[in-house]
Amino acid sequence: MQQNAYGKDTALPGAQQKFGFQSVSAVLRPVRFHQFGPGPFGLPGFRLPGDHGHFPGKLLQRETSKSAPCGNDLCDICTSGDCIRAAERKKEREEREPFFRITGGQTLRGDIRVHGAKNSVLPIMAASALCSTPVLLSRVPRLSDTGVSLRILDSLGCKSALSGTEAVIDASHISGSRIPDRLVREMRSSVVFLGSVAARTGEAFLCLPGGCELGARPIDLHLMGLRALGMTIEERGEKLHAYHNGLRGAEITLPFPSVGATENILLAAVLADGETVLKGAAREPEIADLCRFLRECGAVIVGEGSSTLYIEGVRSLHGCSYPVMADRIEAATFLCCTAVCGGDVTVTGFDPATIGSILATLREMGCSLQIYRDSVRIQSDGRLLAPGRIETEPFPGFPTDAQPIFMALGCLAKGETVIRERIFESRFKHLPQFVRMGADITVDGQEAVLHGVERLHGSPLKAMDLRGGAALVTAALAAEGESRIHGLSHIDRGYERLERSLQSLGADISRI
Numbered sequence: 425m426q427q428n429a430y431g432k433d434t435a436l437p438g439a440q441q442k443f444g445f446q447s448v449s450a451v452l453r454p455v456r457f458h459q460f461g462p463g464p465f466g467l468p469g470f471r472l473p474g475d476h477g478h479f480p481g482k483l484l485q486r487e488t489s490k491s492a493p494c495g496n497d498l499c500d501i502c503t504s505g506d507c508i509r510a511a512e513r514k515k516e517r518e519e520r521e522p523f524f525r526i527t528g529g530q531t532l533r534g535d536i537r538v539h540g541a542k543n544s545v546l547p548i549m550a551a552s553a554l555c556s557t558p559v560l561l562s563r564v565p566r567l568s569d570t571g572v573s574l575r576i577l578d579s580l581g582c583k584s585a586l587s588g589t590e591a592v593i594d595a596s597h598i599s600g601s602r603i604p605d606r607l608v609r610e611m612r613s614s615v616v617f618l619g620s621v622a623a624r625t626g627e628a629f630l631c632l633p634g635g636c637e638l639g640a641r642p643i644d645l646h647l648m649g650l651r652a653l654g655m656t657i658e659e660r661g662e663k664l665h666a667y668h669n670g671l672r673g674a675e676i677t678l679p680f681p682s683v684g685a686t687e688n689i690l691l692a693a694v695l696a697d698g699e700t701v702l703k704g705a706a707r708e709p710e711i712a713d714l715c716r717f718l719r720e721c722g723a724v725i726v727g728e729g730s731s732t733l734y735i736e737g738v739r740s741l742h743g744c745s746y747p748v749m750a751d752r753i754e755a756a757t758f759l760c761c762t763a764v765c766g767g768d769v770t771v772t773g774f775d776p777a778t779i780g781s782i783l784a785t786l787r788e789m790g791c792s793l794q795i796y797r798d799s800v801r802i803q804s805d806g807r808l809l810a811p812g813r814i815e816t817e818p819f820p821g822f823p824t825d826a827q828p829i830f831m832a833l834g835c836l837a838k839g840e841t842v843i844r845e846r847i848f849e850s851r852f853k854h855l856p857q858f859v860r861m862g863a864d865i866t867v868d869g870q871e872a873v874l875h876g877v878e879r880l881h882g883s884p885l886k887a888m889d890l891r892g893g894a895a896l897v898t899a900a901l902a903a904e905g906e907s908r909i910h911g912l913s914h915i916d917r918g919y920e921r922l923e924r925s926l927q928s929l930g931a932d933i934s935r936i
Contacts, residue, residue, distance in 0.1 A: 523910045524923060527932040528882060528903040531806070532767035534929045538755045538774045539565040540589065540748035542918045543613075543825075544710040547687045548717050548748060549573040550616045552593040553582065554624050554695065555721055557743035564591045564748060565920045568913065572611045579604050580621065594743075595624070602629040611917075615643055618666055619650060619688035623695045627667035645678055645685035652676045653692050653700065673698030673737055681706040681731065681818045687714060694723040696737040705733045708819040709778040713749040720744040750774035753825045754919060756782045757894050759802050760829045761926065763791050764836060764902040766806030769929055772799040781822045785811050785830065789837060806902070810839030810876055816847050828854050828895035834874040835863040836902060841874040854892035857885045861903055879904050887911035890918045897922065901931055908936075 540563035550573070552559040564570060564586065574584045574591070581599030585592045601621055608614045608631050615630065622628035632643070647657050650666065652674045658665045673696045678685060686706040693700035705711070707729060715728035721744050724736035755774045762769040763786055776783060776795045783800065787793055788811040794801040811834070816824040824847040834841035835858055845851045852872060855865055860883045864875040882905030887893025893915040900907035912935070915922060923933045 521910060522912050522935050523908050524897065524900075524912065525934050525936050526882070526897065526900040526903075526907045526909065528765075528880075528901050528905065528907065530765065530901070530930055530932050532762045532765050532769050532901075532926075532929040532931060535770045535772060536758055536925055536929060537772045538750040538752075538758075539563070539920045541565070541710060541713070541751035541754075542567055542569060543683075543708075543751075543753070544713045545570060545748045546573055546611075546613045547616050547691075547710070547714050548746070549577065549591075549593065550620045550687075551691055551714060551718060551721070552743075553577060553580065553595045553598060553617070553620045554691065554741045555593075555743045556596050556740050558592055558594040558596070559721075559743040560745040561591045561593070562589060562745070562747045563750075564589050565751065567917060567920060569611050569613070569917045572607055572614065576603055576607050576614060576617060579607065598624060601625045601627045603631075605631045608632075613684065615646060615684060616687050616691065618646065618664065619691040622650070622655060622666040622668065623671060623692040626669075627665070630664045630666070632662045632664070643684070645680065645682045646688045649676050649678070649685055649689035649702075650692055653689070653696050655692065671696035671737070673700040673735070675701045676703065678702070678704035680704070683708055683711065683818075686711055686733075690714065690718065690725070690733070690735065693735040694718055694725070694737060694741065695739075696735075698737055700733075700735040700737070702733040702735065703731065705731055706818060707731060709749065709752060709775070717744070717746050720746055752778040753823065753891075755779060755800070756823075756826045757829055757898070757919070757922075758925070758929075759783075759786060759791075759800065760826075760833055761898050761901055761931070762802050762929070763789065763804045763808060764806060764833050764898060765931075766804050767929070768801070768803045770799055770801040774798065776800050779823075779826075780820060782826055782830075785814065785822070788812070789833065808833055808837040808876075810834060810837040810841040810874075812840075813842045813844070815844045818847070824848060824851065825891050827851060828891045829898050831855075831858070831872065831874065832895045832899040832902075835861075835865070835877065835880060835899060837874075837876045839876055841876070842871065843874070844871045846870065851889075851892075853888040854895050857883075857892075857896055858899060860885070861899060861907075863899075881905055882907040885909045887914045890914050894919065894922070897926075897933070901926070901933070 542565060545564055546569060577584050577593060581597060583594040603617055618628050618630050651657060654672045655666050655668045671692055681704055683706040689702055712728040715725045719725055721741040722738055723741060726734040750773050752774060755771050756779050758771045783793055789808045792803040814822055814830060816822050816827050827843060827845060831843055852867060859865055861880040862877055864877055866873045880899055880903035882903045885896045885907055887896055887909060896909050923935050926933050
């Protein structure tokens with residue numbers, strides 16, 4: 425029993441009561457239902473009895489002075505400009521936000537296992553909306569983006585539960601097609617729900633997605649592919665309305681191997697009538713993982729890992745049990761931290777073939793690597809050599825998600841490193857933070873030139889996006905003195921308790 429917002433005892437429903445069938449309680453016990461929400465107690469908003477009330481982001485009109493507090497002790501969740509105390513509480517919250525305190529100079533040693541992949545679990549969760557029976561996912565990373573995905577599914581009428589690293593999603597009675605704007609704007613990859621929800625329900629309402637600000641990332645390729653399958657998509661400002669009277673297979677050629685567009689087209693094509701041939705498809709390992717999941721659910725897909733996918737549409741998909749692939753970018757992060765700090769670390773539980781270009785670059789920089797079937801051992805003295813030139817490319821090229829982290833290595837590597845970003849136009853936001861630490865960097869458009877320095881010094885820093893935040897952590901671990909990194913909400917989108925993982929290897933890092 426636990427107390428609700430009004431102090432009354434309530435009982436949380438069990439998995440069997442919530443899902444209405446026996447199998448969930450057999451495979452997942454006990455179940456703790458996820459409690460992600462913008463309001464207190466994990467709820468989307470509440471109102472107290474009386475003649476006025478609050479909702480997050482909204483103050484109901486009352487006869488009061490603009491400078492007066494509202495008087496119901498809810499100013500900490502109110503964003504109204506009419507409440508002076510709300511502004512004060514907002515400033516206090518910003519000052520209380522958690523941050524990383526890192527003291528650099530520690531060598532790293534030990535073994536560490538990689539979590540499930542953020543870039544795989546999110547499209548797989550969207551794909552679960554296509555299934556007429558429950559899906560059980562294992563190796564689910566506990567990330568803020570994972571929570572957003574579950575909240576989106578709940579808003580559509582699906583049932584979901586999360587316990588440890590396992591999640592159950594039951595979309596058998598999906599009843600909605602309108603994805604809340606506030607959730608879409610929290611996570612850019614939420615656009616992948618456009619294809620799955622429209623394919624399953626016949627329509628989908630979506631606003632333009634949010635997530636990390638990495639410059640213009642248009643979704644025109646998504647819309648082009650879905651329209652080729654017979655979907656009508658109306659664009660009204662930032663709102664999208666997709667609908668159809670039956671999807672038809674088609675031959676589609678992408679001019680650029682967009683990961684998101686490939687995922688959206690896949691999720692719609694599996695329920696289309698006839699065969700779809702997708703040329704120019706993304707080849708990332710996360711695409712292959714999505715294809716394997718869909719096949720387990722009854723889809724007919726051939727060609728994952730290549731630039732051409734063949735999809736034969738089926739009438740419906742069923743649920744399955746599926747382990748999410750390991751996060752190759754998290755694995756690369758641990759390897760890079762060891763490379764720049766020095767030490768001896770074995771990163772386990774992932775496929776080294778998914779980061780071939782990263783491993784080759786680490787060898788160029790002087791690291792000793794021992795590569796096994798599902799692990800990599802790295803040994804480094806911390807004195808790195810500049811790798812020359814790095815250019816980000818679609819898989820199997822150098823991944824853009826690893827670019828900021830390797831920039832941290834280049835700041836301290838002997839010689840000159842040239843990094844050219846060819847995927848996103850605004851992925852150098854972390855550079856001013858490196859300069860504050862003493863790095864020597866010049867930028868010309870999408871190209872950065874790093875002249876390695878003897879040392880970096882600890883500084884107050886702020887993460888501006890997910891991978892840039894991981895790069896700041898990497899640099900701070902190798903810097904002299906103490907660094908404080910704010911903006912952890914970005915890092916938490918893609919790393920499950922990063923500080924605990926690094927602490928296990930001997931890093932002096934704590935969340936304050």
